[in-house]
Amino acid sequence: MNEARRYLETQVLTAPKEKLLLMLLDGAIRFATQAREKSAAGDRQGASTLYLRAQAIALELSAALDPGLDPALRRNLAGLYMFVYRRLVAANLDGATAPAEEALAILGKLRGMFGEAVAAMRTGTPVEGAGERVGRTG
Template sequence: MANNPYQQYKNTQVQTANQEKLLLMLYDGAIKFTRSGKKGVEKEDKDLANNALNRAQSIISELRATLDSDKGGEIAESLDALYEYMNYQLVQANIKKEVEPLEEVLEMLGELKETWVEAAHNLKNKQQGQQAGGINIEG
């Protein structure tokens, strides 16, 4: 499916995205596949649930891999523990075919995504303010 225009578009998006955009794309993917896995559990479609939840786990593993404990300190450690917990909940939901852990993971992912959207917005505003401010030569 290398000639699939949609896949080519998605590949281009990933290749040209900045770090903030890539992070948000990972959150969007984790949310999408967790929701899909939840639908699979609800419909008792084991293949859908398993495939979607495995993809969600892969994305959360990628989120964990992006953490830099040297630069991020306690925040990175807290996020790592949270991602580990989410992965555990996804595994449990997949094994037991239960919806409750998925609802919890979806809530956490949604809150984290909102936080990153706000942080990216604040960073962008700060950068624009610095560019517009120029240099104060009067002291």
């Protein structure tokens, strides 16, 4: 095992769950972005491998939702993660960039919101209107 892999493994195994969430979102964004670029360059096989990784993360995010969450929040997050998953599947199957862009837009908004929430948890500062932002388009 190389040093970078060992470092990442240590980071994952010792990270608090809120940091793991951010790491997963970062990974999904990175893989989907790289897949979109490979697809645009005509490398469908390389794109497919990366889309599959992003899809796996979207499914993991949905499956790992805390059962103790407010039921409406849990349902909404699960719906967003499944939307992202379906758009990544569509991008992978069709080679089109529009579905990937839609998935990346949602992932980016989620990453921003959860990043703010984690920072607020650390400082004890409330995040105003965080629950309303994902549905906005602008």
